[in-house]
Amino acid sequence: MNHEEVLHEQPLVVHDLGHEAHDHHHKQSFITHYIFSQDHKMISHQFLVTGIIWAVIGGLFSVLFRLQLGYPDQAFPFLEDILGRWAKGGRLDQEFYYALVTMHGTILVFFVLTAGLSGTFSNFLIPLQVGARDMASPFLNMLSYWFFFSASVVMFSSLFVQTGPASGGWTIYPPLSALRDAMDGSKTGMDLWLISIALFIVSTLLGGLNYIVTILNMRTKGMFMTRLPLTIWSFFFTAVLGVLTFPVLLSAVVLLLFDRHLGTSFYLSDIFIQGKILPNEGGSPILFQHLFWFLGHPEVYIIALPAMGITSEVISTNSRKPIFGYMAMVGSFFAIATLSCLVWAHHMFVTGMNPFLGSVFVLFTLLIAVPSAIKVFNWLTTLWKGNIIFTPAMLFAIGFVSLFISGGLTGIWLGNSALDMHLHDTYFVIAHFHLVMGVASMFGMFAGIYHWFPKMFGRFMNNTLAYLHFWITMIGAYLIFWPMHYEGLAGMPRRYYDFSNWESFKQFEGLNQFISIVAIIVFFTQFLFIFNFFYSIFKGRKVTEANKNPWHSTTLEWTTPAHPGHGNWIGEIPEVHRWAYDYSKDGRDFIPQTEPIGENESPH
Amino acid sequence: MSNFFLIVIIILIFLVIFQISKASEYVSLLKGEEKSRNQNNRVNGFLMVAFLILGLIGVWYCNKLYYPNNLFSYGAASTEGKEIDKMMWWTIWITGIVFFITQILLFWFSFKYQYKEKRKALYFAHDNRLEFLWTSIPAIVLTVLVVFGLKAWFKFTGDAPKNAQVIEITGHQFGWEIRYPGKDKILGRKDYKMTDPANGNPLGVDWKDAASHDDIHVPTTMHVVVNKPVKLVINSQDVIHDVGLPAFRMKMDAVPGTPTTLWFTPIYTTKQMQEKTGNPDFVYEIACDQMCGKGHFTMRGVIVVETQREFNDWMIKQRPEYLKSKAGMPAAPADSTKTMAIK
Numbered sequence: 001m002n003h004e005e006v007l008h009e010q011p012l013v014v015h016d017l018g019h020e021a022h023d024h025h026h027k028q029s030f031i032t033h034y035i036f037s038q039d040h041k042m043i044s045h046q047f048l049v050t051g052i053i054w055a056v057i058g059g060l061f062s063v064l065f066r067l068q069l070g071y072p073d074q075a076f077p078f079l080e081d082i083l084g085r086w087a088k089g090g091r092l093d094q095e096f097y098y099a100l101v102t103m104h105g106t107i108l109v110f111f112v113l114t115a116g117l118s119g120t121f122s123n124f125l126i127p128l129q130v131g132a133r134d135m136a137s138p139f140l141n142m143l144s145y146w147f148f149f150s151a152s153v154v155m156f157s158s159l160f161v162q163t164g165p166a167s168g169g170w171t172i173y174p175p176l177s178a179l180r181d182a183m184d185g186s187k188t189g190m191d192l193w194l195i196s197i198a199l200f201i202v203s204t205l206l207g208g209l210n211y212i213v214t215i216l217n218m219r220t221k222g223m224f225m226t227r228l229p230l231t232i233w234s235f236f237f238t239a240v241l242g243v244l245t246f247p248v249l250l251s252a253v254v255l256l257l258f259d260r261h262l263g264t265s266f267y268l269s270d271i272f273i274q275g276k277i278l279p280n281e282g283g284s285p286i287l288f289q290h291l292f293w294f295l296g297h298p299e300v301y302i303i304a305l306p307a308m309g310i311t312s313e314v315i316s317t318n319s320r321k322p323i324f325g326y327m328a329m330v331g332s333f334f335a336i337a338t339l340s341c342l343v344w345a346h347h348m349f350v351t352g353m354n355p356f357l358g359s360v361f362v363l364f365t366l367l368i369a370v371p372s373a374i375k376v377f378n379w380l381t382t383l384w385k386g387n388i389i390f391t392p393a394m395l396f397a398i399g400f401v402s403l404f405i406s407g408g409l410t411g412i413w414l415g416n417s418a419l420d421m422h423l424h425d426t427y428f429v430i431a432h433f434h435l436v437m438g439v440a441s442m443f444g445m446f447a448g449i450y451h452w453f454p455k456m457f458g459r460f461m462n463n464t465l466a467y468l469h470f471w472i473t474m475i476g477a478y479l480i481f482w483p484m485h486y487e488g489l490a491g492m493p494r495r496y497y498d499f500s501n502w503e504s505f506k507q508f509e510g511l512n513q514f515i516s517i518v519a520i521i522v523f524f525t526q527f528l529f530i531f532n533f534f535y536s537i538f539k540g541r542k543v544t545e546a547n548k549n550p551w552h553s554t555t556l557e558w559t560t561p562a563h564p565g566h567g568n569w570i571g572e573i574p575e576v577h578r579w580a581y582d583y584s585k586d587g588r589d590f591i592p593q594t595e596p597i598g599e600n601e602s603p604h
Numbered sequence: 605m606s607n608f609f610l611i612v613i614i615i616l617i618f619l620v621i622f623q624i625s626k627a628s629e630y631v632s633l634l635k636g637e638e639k640s641r642n643q644n645n646r647v648n649g650f651l652m653v654a655f656l657i658l659g660l661i662g663v664w665y666c667n668k669l670y671y672p673n674n675l676f677s678y679g680a681a682s683t684e685g686k687e688i689d690k691m692m693w694w695t696i697w698i699t700g701i702v703f704f705i706t707q708i709l710l711f712w713f714s715f716k717y718q719y720k721e722k723r724k725a726l727y728f729a730h731d732n733r734l735e736f737l738w739t740s741i742p743a744i745v746l747t748v749l750v751v752f753g754l755k756a757w758f759k760f761t762g763d764a765p766k767n768a769q770v771i772e773i774t775g776h777q778f779g780w781e782i783r784y785p786g787k788d789k790i791l792g793r794k795d796y797k798m799t800d801p802a803n804g805n806p807l808g809v810d811w812k813d814a815a816s817h818d819d820i821h822v823p824t825t826m827h828v829v830v831n832k833p834v835k836l837v838i839n840s841q842d843v844i845h846d847v848g849l850p851a852f853r854m855k856m857d858a859v860p861g862t863p864t865t866l867w868f869t870p871i872y873t874t875k876q877m878q879e880k881t882g883n884p885d886f887v888y889e890i891a892c893d894q895m896c897g898k899g900h901f902t903m904r905g906v907i908v909v910e911t912q913r914e915f916n917d918w919m920i921k922q923r924p925e926y927l928k929s930k931a932g933m934p935a936a937p938a939d940s941t942k943t944m945a946i947k
Contacts, residue, residue, distance in 0.1 A: 078607055094898040169895040175860060176843040176896060182777070183897045269861030270796040272808065273777070273842040277797055285844055285859055319717070320725040328735045350846065350893075351857045352838075352864030355761035359754050366746045373742040374735065376706060381734065383713040385726040389641070390648035390718065398652070398714055405706050409699040416749060418756040419695065422688055422853040425846065425893040463632075463644065464625035471651060478659065486670035491850025493893045496901035504850055504889050507673050524614070531622065541629070584725035 036146075038138035039566040043145050044124035045456065048449070050152060051116020052530060057156075058107035063523050065100045068092045070516025072498045072509075086164070095184050097497045098167040102185065103159070105170030106193070108438065110200055111155070113303040115148050117445045118242075121306055122211045122235040124456060128557035129229050131220025131574065133567045136213040140206045147203035151196045158192035166193035169495060171296065174267040174288050178259045181274040191260070194253050201246045201253075208246075211239035220556070222576035226330075227593070229555050229580040230323060233330050234309025237337040238302050244341065245298040252291035259283070286351050293344035301340040304437050305333065307444020308375060308404075311397040313580075314447050315379055317553050318394035319386030320589065322581035325378045332371035339368045349417040350424050358417050365415035372408050376401065387584070391551065392466035393451035399474045400443040406478075407436025410485070425495075428488020431481045439477045446470075446529070453533075454550050458563040459540030465532040469525060476522035480515050487511065554592050555580050642719065649718035656711035660704075675850050678881050681888070681909075683869040685853030687756050694752070698745060760854075764867035768833035771826060773890075774807060775838075775845030775858040778899035780890055781807060784820040786924060791837065792816020799841070804929030808841075811926060821925040825906045826890070828870055829915045835867040845903065848893035851877070855893055870909040877909075 037043060067076060068091075075090035086096040123141065127134055135141045158165040167185025168176040176182045177190050215228070215236045228236075258264040259280075267288045268280035316323040323329060345353060345361040379401050388394065410432040413419050423429065446469075453461050492505040499505040499512070543550070549558035556576065560568050574594040582591040586602055632640030671677050680689045717723075772783040772791050785791045792815045799808035809816045828834045838847055840858035847866060848855045856866035870888075878886045890905030910918070 094901075098895070098898060098900070167898075173844055173895070179843070182843050271842055271860050272796050272799040275801070277799060281861075284862060286862065322727065322729040324728065325730045325735050327730070350855045352859060352862060355758055358761070359757060362754060362757070363750055366750050367743075369746055370739060370742050374739055377734075377738040380706065380709050380713065381728070383710070383717060385728065386713075386717045387720065387723045387725040388645075388649075388714060388718050390645050390652075390714075395648060398710065401710055402707060405703065405710070409703055412699055412746070412749065413692070413695050416691070416695065416753040418688055418753045418760065419692055421760065421855050422685075422692075422850070424855050425848070426850075462625050462629055464628045465622070467644070467648065468621065468625075471655075474655070478662070482663070483666050483670060486666070486674060486676075489676035490674045491676075491848065491853075491891070493848060493891050495895045498901055501902070501904065502889060502891065503883070503885055503887055504675055504891070508670075511670065527618065528621065531618070532625075541633075581729065583727075585727045587724070 036142060038134070038142045040123045040127050040135050040138065040141060041456070041564070041566075041568075043141055044120045046145050047115055047119035047123060047148070048456075050149065051112050051120060052533070054107050054111040054116065054152065056526075056530070058104050058112060059523050059526065061100045061104040061107070063520050064092065065097055065104070066516040066519045068097055068497065070513040072500055092497075094497050095164060095167060098169075098183070098495070099164045099185050099189070101495055102167045102169055102172075103165055106155070106166070106197075109170060109299065109303070110197065111148075111152060113437070113441050113445070114204065114242075114299070115200070117441060117448075118235065118238050118302065118306045119145070119148065119207060120445075121231070121310065121448050121452075122207065122239065124452065125231055125557065126211055126214050126235055127218070128455070128560065128564075128568060129232050129555050129580075130215060130218060131223055131556050131569075131576065132214060132218040133569075133573070135210045136218060137210055141210050144203050144206035144210065147199050147206065151199035151203060154192055154196035154199060158189050158196070161188045161192065163187040163189060165189040171289075171292060172256075173292075174256060174259065174285050175271055175273075178256060178267055179271070179273055179278075180260075181276065191257070194257055198250060198253050201250045204242050204246050208239035208242040211235055212243065215239075220573045220576055223556075223593075226327075227576055227579045229309075230312040230326070230329055230333075231306075231309040233333050234305045234312075237333045238305045241298045241302050241305075241337055241340065245295040245302075248291055249295035252288055252295075255291075256288065286348070286353070289348050289351060290345065293347045294341075296347065297344040298337075298340045300433070300437050301336055303441045304404075304444075305336070307400060307441040307447075308333075310444045310448040310451070311379070311400045312382075313555075314393045314397040314451050315382050315401075316581055316583065317451075317551050318389045318391055318397070319383055320389070320552075320583045321382055321386040322583055322585075323378070324381040325374070326579065326581065328374055329378055332374045335371040336368060339364055339371070343368060343415075346415055346417070346420070349420045362415060362417050366412060369408070369412055369415075372404075376405055376408070389551075391450065392461070392463060392470060393447045393551075395467070395470045395474075396443045396447035396450065399470065399477075400440050400447060402474075403435050403440040403443060403477060406482075407432055407434070407440060411436060422491065423488055425493055426488040426490075427484045427492045427494060430494050431484035431488060434481050435477070439481070443473075446473075449533070451551065452557075453536065454543045454548075455557055455560075455564075457537045457540070458543050459536050460543065460550070461536040461540060462532050465528050469528045469532070472525040472528075473522055476518050476525070479518045480522065483511055483515065552590050554582055554590050556593055559592065559594055642721075645719045649715050652711045652718075653715040656708065656715075659707075678851075678877075680851070680853045681870060681872050681877060682852040682854070683871055684756075684760055685851075685868065686871075687759075688853040691752060691756060695749065698749070760867075764835035764865070765833045765869075768835040768867055769829065770835045770837060771828070772837045772839065773826065773847060773858070773905075774841060775847070775892065775896070775903070776841040777843065777897050778892075778903040780824055780826075780847075780903070780905035782822050782824070782826045782905075783807060783925075784822075784919070784922075785815075786818030786820055788815055788818055790815040792819050792926075794839075796841070804925070807925075809925065811929075817926040818924050819926065820919075820922045822922065824904075825908060827908045827910060827915055827918050829912050830870055830873045830876075830909050832912070833867055833869045835865060838864045838866060843896050844894050845892050845896050846894035847905075848891040849888070849907070850891060851888050857894055870907075873909045873911060874907075875910075 077090040079087035080090050086093050163184040166189045180187050255266040259267050265280035265283035267285045268283045271278040312323050342364045346365045487508050543562045545562050548562040576593045577596045680686045774781040793810045793813040794808050795810050796808045838858045840860045845858040852868045854868050856864050888907040892903035
């Protein structure tokens with residue numbers, strides 16, 4: 001298909017926006033430059049650094065609860081030194097164990113892989129790759145970060161509440177989360193959780209609307225939708241999904257707050273707890289699950305799509321080949337985004353839902369495997385007969401594909417309701433989603449950071465540290481999550497503090513210990529990355545004008561100066577004449593998007 | 605003190621790695637970027653194929669370690685579970701084949717097409733036949749899986765066989781209560797507002813319903829008859845729990861306010877299963893599979909599968925809860941129910 005022919009509309013171009021200011025930069029104070037910045041690049045840095053801090057906290061939590069799972073009958077006195085009464089005698093308190101599990105999930109899903117991934121790269125790449133000076137509304141964009149920041153502050157403060165943070169699992173199913181008597185974590189911690197997530201939703205909506213408007217309206221001259229790099233397509237669908245589904249979570253959160261404080265019974269009925277008969281009647285806890293997963297499932301794709309987009313871009317660039325099946329890639333993004341809104345109840349097969357309804361969700365769930373398969377085969381074909389350069393970003397992109405395959409295939413098991421009756425809420429599920437959206441999306445994020453670091457910070461990262469980081473993380477990811485499938489096949493339930501009293505599951509003690517050790521090693525390996533990241537921001541090798549396009553990439557962001565100021569381009573925004581994937585065409589290594597089509601150029 | 609040394613050693617290791625990495629960056633600058641890039645490329649290309657081979661060996665070894673001694677490898681202990689196992693095997697084969705093909709291609713391509721100065725990458729942007737091929741084949745295979753899966757799903761979620769033994773199981777923080785309908789085969793009506801453990805009515809049974817008078821309530825351990833379908837009526841008193849039956853491959857949530865059901869046919873007695881697994885301590889366990897509070901992991905129930913005769917012998921020893929509660933509460937039980945009802 002010819003990309004020029006598909007397009008009929010002229011994109012809106014705002015060429016003169018803030019034009020005059022960009023040759024000499026405004027004098028900016030520290031506060032307007034680094035804190036309340038409206039420059040999309042600085043905001044993306046803020047999202048990234050906040051995301052990294054959260055990732056360390058969330059990862060550390062997993063290390064703590066893995067200690068408990070790996071060594072259920074051993075005391076670690078140092079835990080008491082750090083955690084005080086949460087780890088009396090060096091053993092994690094049960095309540096606190098669940099708090100750790102809950103916070104690990106919440107932090108990683110929302111704060112790291114949604115805000116940290118999509119917030120960073122949508123902000124950074126959308127204006128740069130579509131050819132815009134900034135977002136459509138830089139002010140809303142700034143607000144988006146500060147709402148995220150305040151959500152972070154509230155969530156972080158909940159860690160220090162007397163009764164502990166929320167601890168009913170990141171899915172906070174009522175009645176457990178609605179009743180203060182059900183567990184300590186359902187007291188103040190739960191309220192803070194709900195407030196924090198409400199703030200977070202505001203942040204996502206502000207960000208998402210901005211991304212959509214920028215992509216639709218602020219493309220530079222010649223940048224038709226069909227010439228957009230796949231990263232932008234992925235951010236576009238991510239933002240659309242977020243705007244459509246996050247408000248539903250907000251409604252779930254608000255109703256839950258009502259149930260908690262105003263005596264309503266949206267989710268509550270027939271409850272006898274701690275010797276008390278509650279007056280609530282007629283509500284349904286399943287209603288909450290429907291509302292939650294209406295966001296919760298698209299959320300998985302909100303996390304995965306940007307990673308897929310980044311992977312596509314990185315694989316194509318470093319294979320020195322066009323991405324195979326560009327239109328099929330866009331089409332499968334669209335199919336995944338659409339289907340992802342129609343599959344939420346596959347998290348609820350065993351709630352006693354109507355079997356017919358269940359069957360519809362089975363159908364749509366397994367259908368999602370088709371666009372996912374298309375993506376995988378297209379990535380493989382992109383590698384085929386390429387000339388592959390293993391930059392650290394490329395390694396992580398290949399790692400992403402590998403993990404996405406491994407985790408994606410088990411989705412076919414779990415989406416099949418009959419098999420889900422056995423596998424639901426077991427370690428099989430843990431292995432599945434950690435591989436396919438957890439670690440895989442982290443890999444997508446690492447690929448993005450290593451790839452765009454020179455553009456983001458004007459310096460290079462250290463390659464040797466990056467290679468070490470990749471290989472240890474890659475091997476570790478498989479060592480941690482692959483054997484978990486076997487625990488899941490045995491029906492071993494997730495969110496258990498200790499398995500030693502269970503005849504069916506206690507034979508995995510050695511394995512649990514092994515997994516814990518690897519998890520700890522992998523966690524500490526991430527400090528190679530973190531150190532490399534922060535060190536390179538200040539001390540890395542500088543990007544010069546001569547090598548400002550280090551990966552020989554075709555896309556627009558590399559045409560900006562080596563150290564772009566607010567406004568991105570000096571002078572006019574370049575015009576685009578071709579799609580983003582002219583690698584190895586007509587004997588040339590790459591042809592930038594800004595180069596007009598030559599007279600004798602072969603069509604693609 | 606040893607903790608301190610451990611931290612010092614870890615920090616030292618980090619410093620060493622960091623220094624080496626920094627040195628290697630200078631070396632690569634001296635050598636020329638092109639040359640060091642090619643060298644890195646060769647190393648990583650080799651590691652790609654090494655990872656593939658070691659990974660495949662690892663898959664085999666992991667299976668060798670964890671496939672035996674696994675509730676899955678013993679086979680399901682219910683007729684319905686056998687069907688699930690069969691589907692699981694089909695799914696293992698299908699996804700397994702795709703797994704091996706795609707992973708091998710991924711790492712093999714990475715190795716084979718690593719950067720060479722002479723090589724020119726192929727400009728190959730799209731091919732509709734290929735796209736059609738890998739759209740249609742997964743679609744067909746998945747349709748087959750959906751059809752078989754849904755057939756089983758409708759069967760399991762459909763009505764239980766007529767001869768099924770009905771048993772009620774109620775979850776609460778953190779345990780299971782089991783109620784048998786007694787001789788009349790009807791479970792007495794319940795009203796959660798009548799729950800009153802202090803007066804011998806922990807499940808909130810409405811004693812005014814005569815059907816409740818022969819109902820038998822036991823905690824934790826459920827007795828069922830081998831080869832006879834069991835239909836569980838599942839309740840919860842407080843938060844959502846889940847009746848997880850890993851050996852039978854079944855699972856159903858216990859939702860406060862909304863009773864759910866689940867049925868299955870156990871085919872091995874507990875004793876047979878002990879022989880089959882070679883584990884004299886084997887029991888069928890009920891695991892709570894839905895996060896329900898800080899004692900979630902202790903919420904264990906047991907199912908004893910036995911012959912009809914053993915079951916009868918056990919049953920005959922049980923006393924209806926109604927009689928027990930009356931005995932424990934000599935002062936006019938009828939009045940107390942009335943006041944409860946008014947509440």
